[in-house]
Amino acid sequence: MDTAARIREAAIREFLRYGYDGARLERIAKAAGVHTAQIHYYFRSKRGLYEAVQGSLQPPGLEEVLAPLQEEGKPLPERVQAFYERFYERVAALEIALDGWPALPPLLRSPAPLAVPLWVEALQNAQRMGLLRPWPVQLILVHQWGLALAPLWFQEPRTKWESYYRVEAPRLFWEGVRAV
Numbered sequence: 288m289d290t291a292a293r294i295r296e297a298a299i300r301e302f303l304r305y306g307y308d309g310a311r312l313e314r315i316a317k318a319a320g321v322h323t324a325q326i327h328y329y330f331r332s333k334r335g336l337y338e339a340v341q342g343s344l345q346p347p348g349l350e351e352v353l354a355p356l357q358e359e360g361k362p363l364p365e366r367v368q369a370f371y372e373r374f375y376e377r378v379a380a381l382e383i384a385l386d387g388w389p390a391l392p393p394l395l396r397s398p399a400p401l402a403v404p405l406w407v408e409a410l411q412n413a414q415r416m417g418l419l420r421p422w423p424v425q426l427i428l429v430h431q432w433g434l435a436l437a438p439l440w441f442q443e444p445r446t447k448w449e450s451y452y453r454v455e456a457p458r459l460f461w462e463g464v465r466a467v
Contacts, residue, residue, distance in 0.1 A: 356406040375452030
């Protein structure tokens with residue numbers, strides 16, 4: 288592992304444990320086995336290091352996670368199932384951990400990637416056909432993302448993730464939004 292990677296790895300643990308304000312470059316340097324001057328050389332400042340850490344925690348393409356929702360020609364239940372499975376695959380791929388608990392990446396840093404017109408249209412069509420309650424689509428999307436993030440928020444053991452995302456989350460989604 289190169290020097291910059293060792294610094295980032297140590298910084299991830301420091302920022303997770305102490306937050307930005309409580310993190311200390313001296314502790315990061317010691318954990319990485321470098322001098323604090325090397326942190327400044329590679330990242331310029333604490334802010335630069337923090338931004339590099341945030342960037343490294345970003346999973347590959349949120350668009351990839353959302354892609355199953357936008358597939359035309361597939362029934363809505365299959366799209367929902369595929370979304371949760373894709374979400375699980377991306378989260379499970381994050382190997383960074385603190386005391387056995389993965390760092391939650393800033394998945395929803397910007398709302399722009401969530402503007403998925405085809406998915407919104409599919410939800411609206413499902414509502415017109417009576418498959419979903421006539422809730423505002425925004426509420427349905429919040430419900431969907433809340434279910435996706437629940438194991439991370441509530442720190443469920445990693446061993447339960449696969450069954451949650453493949454079985455429980457899709458079931459809860461449909462229970463929540465199915466027509467009465």
